[in-house]
Amino acid sequence: MHVEEKPVALPATLADDLDLIAEMTGDFARSRNIEETLRLGLEHIATRMDAEAASLFLMEADSGELVCRACFGPADVAGLRLPHGQGIVWRSVLRNSTELVRDTGDDPDFAFRVDTRTGFVTRSILCAPLAVRDERLGAIELFNKTGGGSFDGDDVRVLRALAASAALALINARQAAAMAERQALSRELALAADIQRAMLPQARPAEFPIHGINLPARGVSGDFFDIVELKDGRLAFAIADVSGKGMNAALLMAKTASLFRCLAKRLDGPGALLSAIDAELAETGSAGMFVTMIAGTLDPATGRLRLANAGHEPPLLCCGARMVRIDEGLPPLGVIPEMFAAGCPESEIDLDGGTLYLFTDGLTEAEAGGRMLGAAGVERLLARHRLRPAPDRLRAVVAEVAPDGAVLKDDLTMLVVEDCRRAPLLRRLYPARPESLALVRRAVAGILEGLGLPAEIAGDIVLAVDEACQNVVRHAYGPGNSGDMVVEVRRESGRLAVDLLDFAAPVDPSRVVSRDLDDVRPGGLGIHLIRTIMDHAEFVTPPRGAGNLLRMTKRIEPS
Amino acid sequence: MTVDIREQGGSVVVGLEGEIDLQHSPAVRKALMDLMFERRDVVVEMSGVAYIDSSGVASLVEAYQMARRNGSRFVLAAVSAPALRVLQLARLDKVFALAATVEAGLRG
Incomplete structure (x- = not known):
């Protein structure tokens, strides 16, 4: 089936207004320069509304004054400040309503002094507030309908809509700018923290x-x-x-x-x-x-x-x-x-x-x-x-x-x-996990190599230390629990002493027995290896706060 | 640590390389026991074993015991010096069937 699209006809002016709103919103979203975008937007609005001149006032946070940030028409009033309460613009902002002044001569709030300064003759004014929810941003003010006559009720509705959309675009742009600034600041802060860490x-x-x-x-x-x-x-x-x-x-x-x-x-x-x-x-x-x-x-x-x-x-x-x-x-x-x-x-x-x-x-x-x-x-x-x-x-x-x-x-x-004068050759803490064992072996092997021990004896001692650590890894903390172990290597009058400390519940040393050599049950093999390699291996009273302390010694120099 | 399994001359050659410690011995145990359940003749090539601890030795012992029950062959071949040292310390060098090379191990 073929469907022919019939464009829905909008009244020409409404279509133009929607285009204008879309264009302004797009300008604000694209632009990094809010002021320039405001000026363009104001020009669009003034042209659309057949105004001889237009000004855009924004609230200045510090002074609480309305300041003209963009203007269009014969008189340049950019930078003009309106102290609180003065003129039609303030009335529009304070009432948060669109003000129509058909004849300035009839309105006591009209500030003639501006005309006197610029030489522009204001006959009629249309002024709409720029506000989003409770936040008052400023106002758009239009002067004199071109070709004479006054602004009317239709103009009020159009300007109100355009002003609302301009206000929304403005607040979006401000938030985007603030966010960009925050991001830049947090990037700088992260960079500063990196530099500090490097110090x-x-x-x-x-x-x-x-x-x-x-x-x-x-x-x-x-x-x-x-x-x-x-x-x-x-x-x-x-x-x-x-x-x-x-x-x-x-x-x-x-x-x-x-x-x-x-x-x-x-x-x-x-x-x-x-x-x-x-x-x-x-x-x-x-x-x-x-x-x-x-x-x-x-x-x-x-x-x-x-x-x-x-x-x-x-x-x-x-x-x-x-x-x-x-x-x-x-x-x-x-x-x-x-x-x-x-x-x-x-x-x-x-x-x-x-x-x-x-x-x-x-x-x-x-x-x-x-x-x-x-x-x-x-x-x-x-x-x-x-x-x-x-x-x-x-x-x-x-x-x-x-x-x-x-x-x-x-x-x-x-x-x-x-005070490291009596410090051990090695004192390291490891998580009691299988992955730690390779690290323990490397560390102990490094120390033994430094002592100049023959490779075979060094290899045996590394094996004994590994076996002792395995016992802690497998049994000390129980299934599902984790803990640490401290490996300490010292040299004491011709002997090498290795302490293995854990923080688990104390074991009963009588339970730890060397295997019967006729029995090839795998479990006791580690203890057998430790006893074969080292001269002594026994559980000694641990320091307060620790669980078990296994002390192993081996003579490394002739007595 | 790597476990390489290949067929050779009707047997299975299991090449072990690296450090067989508590972290890696479960993988060795599983590979050997799978072959034992299939009642295969196995030659374990150990020239590349830089280190083996009691848990690694235990995996070999377990496989050896099962092979004996099954009547299949289980040979350790080209055992590296560090691994042989541990077998000696454990007095298992007289228990296992040892061969100088994989080929010798396959010949039986």
């Missing part, structure tokens, strides 16, 4: 004496930490918190971090360093902003520390179960320059096998279980995770106050400084 030191192997972690509350952070290796073998480190959050805090942080990195290698000692940074910050001061900071140096060979504290949370020195707050210090940097000019005091600390924790108030003020952690809570948290190697300990503490990337109220930064 933090690279993660180091678990055996390194100093580790840090930084978790920004927003994209960018006002916290930082840094670790710098000095020429004489000492390590310089710092942790700092810039007052405030967001971009300005991030910029001041970047400046402070650069100063630290640059000055740490040149100045002797953290006191001199903080004084120099304070002087530099005071010189190019950012009003009302300050930095709390601890700088320090560690001599890994002696375990001795020098610390200087400018208004920062007191660090915690942890020796065994004992925790001591190191409370000495001056006010924050950038507040009272005279104090630092007179010299900044330093604390001298002998780590003596202990650990020093530094952190920003993002940790002390973090919430755990609905309550602020506080200094005591931080101590409890650190004690609970003390058996984990330093990098994992930092992650475990952070995971408790920000589980699964929960949004933090403040930036959180932590630094841990350890």
